[in-house]
Amino acid sequence: MSMVETGVARSPGPRPVGTARRPRERTSVGLALLAGTGLVFVVAPFVALLLGAPWGRLLGLAVSGPALEALWLSLRTATAATALCLVLGVPLAWALARTTLPCRGVVRSVVTVPMVLPPVVGGVALLALLGRRGLVGRHLDAWLGVSIPFTTGAVVIAEAFVAMPFLVLSVDGALRSADVSLERAAATLGASRWYVFRRVTLPLVGPGVVAGAVLCFARAMGEFGATVTFAGSLPGVTRTMPLAIYLAMESDPELAVALSLVLIVTSVAVLVALRSRWLRPSGGPS
Amino acid sequence: MSLDAHVVVRRADFVLDLALAVEPGETVALVGSNGAGKTTFLHAVAGLVRLDDGHVRLGGRVLSDVRAGTHVPPERRRCGLVFQQHLVFPHLSALENVAFGLRAAGVRRREARRRAAGWLDRLGVADCGRRCGAQLSGGQAQRVALARSLACAPDVVLLDEPFAALDLASRPAVRDLLRSEVLDGTRPTVLVTHDPQDARELADRVVSLSFGSPCRGTSAAGADAAP
Numbered sequence: 001m002s003m004v005e006t007g008v009a010r011s012p013g014p015r016p017v018g019t020a021r022r023p024r025e026r027t028s029v030g031l032a033l034l035a036g037t038g039l040v041f042v043v044a045p046f047v048a049l050l051l052g053a054p055w056g057r058l059l060g061l062a063v064s065g066p067a068l069e070a071l072w073l074s075l076r077t078a079t080a081a082t083a084l085c086l087v088l089g090v091p092l093a094w095a096l097a098r099t100t101l102p103c104r105g106v107v108r109s110v111v112t113v114p115m116v117l118p119p120v121v122g123g124v125a126l127l128a129l130l131g132r133r134g135l136v137g138r139h140l141d142a143w144l145g146v147s148i149p150f151t152t153g154a155v156v157i158a159e160a161f162v163a164m165p166f167l168v169l170s171v172d173g174a175l176r177s178a179d180v181s182l183e184r185a186a187a188t189l190g191a192s193r194w195y196v197f198r199r200v201t202l203p204l205v206g207p208g209v210v211a212g213a214v215l216c217f218a219r220a221m222g223e224f225g226a227t228v229t230f231a232g233s234l235p236g237v238t239r240t241m242p243l244a245i246y247l248a249m250e251s252d253p254e255l256a257v258a259l260s261l262v263l264i265v266t267s268v269a270v271l272v273a274l275r276s277r278w279l280r281p282s283g284g285p286s
Numbered sequence: 287m288s289l290d291a292h293v294v295v296r297r298a299d300f301v302l303d304l305a306l307a308v309e310p311g312e313t314v315a316l317v318g319s320n321g322a323g324k325t326t327f328l329h330a331v332a333g334l335v336r337l338d339d340g341h342v343r344l345g346g347r348v349l350s351d352v353r354a355g356t357h358v359p360p361e362r363r364r365c366g367l368v369f370q371q372h373l374v375f376p377h378l379s380a381l382e383n384v385a386f387g388l389r390a391a392g393v394r395r396r397e398a399r400r401r402a403a404g405w406l407d408r409l410g411v412a413d414c415g416r417r418c419g420a421q422l423s424g425g426q427a428q429r430v431a432l433a434r435s436l437a438c439a440p441d442v443v444l445l446d447e448p449f450a451a452l453d454l455a456s457r458p459a460v461r462d463l464l465r466s467e468v469l470d471g472t473r474p475t476v477l478v479t480h481d482p483q484d485a486r487e488l489a490d491r492v493v494s495l496s497f498g499s500p501c502r503g504t505s506a507a508g509a510d511a512a513p
Contacts (some may be wrong), residue, residue, distance in 0.1 A: 185373035187360040188332050189387035189438055199386070203377045 046264075053261055054254040061258035069236050070244035071262060075270075077152060077240060078220035081159035082167075085216045089167040090209060094197065096168070097175035108172070115165040122161055123229025130157070130230075154231035155238050159220035166219055167212040174208020175201070214271050221267050289442050289474040292340035293330045294352075295323070302326050302498040305340075308442075308474035315477045315489035322495040324478040325370065328444040331476070332367040333360035344441050361390075366440025370447040372431040376420035380406060380430045383419055387438035405433040408467055410459075424451040428460070436468065443468055443475040449484055457484075464488060 054061065061067065095101065096108055114122055130137040130148045140146045148154050182204065186196040202209070224242040231238040233247065241263045248256035292305040302323035308314050316324045329335040331342050333349065336357060342350040344365070349358045375383050384402035389395065406412045409429040414422060422430060428451055435443070448464065449457050465488065469475055479485055485492045494501040 181369070181371070182373055182375060184334050184360070185367075185369060186375070186386065186390075188334070188363070188365060188367045189390060189434065190361050190364070191386070191390035192361055195390050199378075199389075200375060 049257060049260060053257050057254060058258050058261070061255050062262045064255075066235065066244065067255075067259055067262065070239055070241045070259070071266060073152070073155070073236065073239065074221055074241040074263070075266070077155045077159055078217055078223075080156045081163055081220040082213055082217045084156065084160045085164045085167045086209070086213060089164050089212070089216075090171055090202075093168045093171035093175060094201070096172050098180075098201075111168050112165045114162050115169075119162055119223065119225030119227075120229050123158060123226035126154075126158060126161060126226065126230040130154075149230055150232045150234060150238060152231075152237055155227055155240060158226040158230045159223045162223050162226050163216040163219040166215040167209075170212030170215060171205060171209055174205040174212075178204050210274065214274055217274070218267060218271065221263070221270075287345040287441050287473050289331070289476070290341075290343040291327075291331055293327050293337055293342070294339035295326055295330055295335060296338045300498055302330075303340075304493075304495060304498070304500055306476070306493065308476060310473060311469075311471040312491065313469050313475040313477060313489045315479060315485035315492045316495055317479055317482060317485050317492055318495035318501075319480065321497075323498040324495055325446055327495075328367060328446050328476060328478055331442070332365040332444060333358060333363045334367075364438070364441040365444055366435035366438060366442065367444040368428075368431050368435050368446060368448060370450055372424075372427040372451070374419040374422060374427045374430050374434070377418065379416055379418050380411065380422060380426070381415040383430050384433045384437050386434060391438070402433070402437055405437045406430070409433045409463060425453075425456050425460075428452065429463070432463075432468065440473070442473055445475065445477045447478055447480070449479065449481060461487060 092111065096104055096111075101107070117125075127134060127137075127149060129135050130140070132138065132141050132147055132149065137148060140148065148157065178201070183196050183200055186200045187193075191199070222242055223240070224246065227238065227240060228243055233239045233243045239247075241259060245256050245259045245263070248259060287310050289306070289308040291307070293302060295302040300321070300323065304323070304327055306314065306316075306327075316327065318324055326335055330337055330350070337350050337352050339352050340350070341348065341352065344363070347358075348354070348356050349363050349365075350356060374380075375386065378386065381399060381402050384405050385393075385395075385398040388398035388401060393401070403412065403415060406415050409432055411426050411429045411433070414426050414430065417426075419427070419430070428448065432448075445464070445468070449460065452460060461484070469488065477485070477489055482492075
């Protein structure tokens with residue numbers, strides 16, 4: 001038996017390699033050029049932004065009232081949207097990854113629609129649902145006297161709508177690649193589904209959840225189209241940083257550049273803080 | 287408490303059909319080559335695999351009955367299944383691993399930890415308590431997995447290849463441990479192994495499984511292993 005196996009394993013002789021070498025090198029030079037161009041394409045705009053920044057006036061512009069107001073609103077709404085996505089999106093991802101619903105494939109596609117949809121269209125759709133004449137909105141207005149559009153709550157809803165797929169896909173992927181047998185072991189120890197989810201599943205897919213939340217937060221911070229359509233641009237209420245930047249471009253381009261830098265710095269700082277806080281290797285107490 | 291199981295599981299290329307009754311305190315060794323269906327049988331008793339026909343009864347409880355449409359979920363079966371790969375939770379400490387089932391059953395944290403520490407001590411891994419699951423060696427992980435199952439006071443113990451991950455030198459110690467701590471003479475135990483010596487030394491009875499069915503001439507091996 002073993003002799004046969006070794007005989008088979010040894011059979012293919014050395015392959016002539018000389019012919020394959022030159023074309024491969026040429027391709028790699030071409031690839032390197034394209035890759036380098038790709039890198040420049042991504043980085044160059046940021047360099048231009050930095051070089052063109054009004055460094056002398058920057059601090060004054062960045063800490064001006066409207067700028068801080070917009071930044072504070074952006075941070076609050078993006079945080080709330082991320083929290084909303086976590087509360088609703090993680091269970092949704094769990095249902096997609098761990099249950100045997102017959103229509104899972106369809107649900108998975110539907111969940112990703114906001115990702116490929118133009119955000120403005122998302123805003124129009126939200127108005128169709130929650131606007132004062134909308135499918136649900138008209139009842140909210142008539143029965144409860146509640147009107148959602150053009151409020152800070154509308155900003156949160158618009159951001160969560162657009163950012164949700166990033167979280168769901170990330171957590172769904174993490175769940176599907178995680179080892180199910182640990183959850184089965186937990187079940188044999190008498191743990192309910194909820195207990196298993198809380199103490200085994202969630203900690204094991206923690207990095208996936210954090211990655212999803214980070215993407216979700218970044219997307220929410222940058223949300224423009226759905227927000228401006230569904231929530232408008234009321235200073236201090238719905239005018240988030242991207243909206244403030246767009247408006248500033250028309251009146252004061254230097255202010256727009258300053259706001260952009262503030263947005264970049266803040267986003268990066270929040271993401272770094274999140275990562276170091278939640279991606280620490282832990283086996284902490286229950 | 288006795289186990290009465292008739293497990294029928296049909297797969298595309300394989301049918302497991304095994305009837306097995308195990309008395310309180312009795313240990314039955316299930317032997318056979320890889321793919322004979324030994325692990326599937328244990329998982330079916332524990333509720334991780336659904337039966338296609340047959341039943342599982344434990345004491346007075348019906349855990350599975352295909353005709354009656356009964357399938358008690360794994361978390362309510364009180365079956366102490368020790369997996370071949372141990373499946374110690376890598377993100378929890380050894381102590382938290384053992385306390386897991388008690389905590390799930392609503393035992394308060396301090397009490398659960400106290401009892402878990404007792405089990406780690408009994409299985410000779412008291413010094414590993416603070417280490418997290420991912421840092422345990424194969425032998426330690428196996429003892430922690432045993433302690434974790436026993437801490438839940440299961441009504442039946444199902445051991446899947448408890449010696450597979452151990453080097454030869456540590457096998458006698460684990461055999462003694464199983465004899466003194468696991469096979470306590472009150473509940474039924476099913477031991478899956480492919481090593482006839484382990485089966486002879488630990489079990490009252492040996493059942494050989496081949497391609498999903500018990501072999502003819504399966505005998506009580508306890509007698510000829512007795513000194």
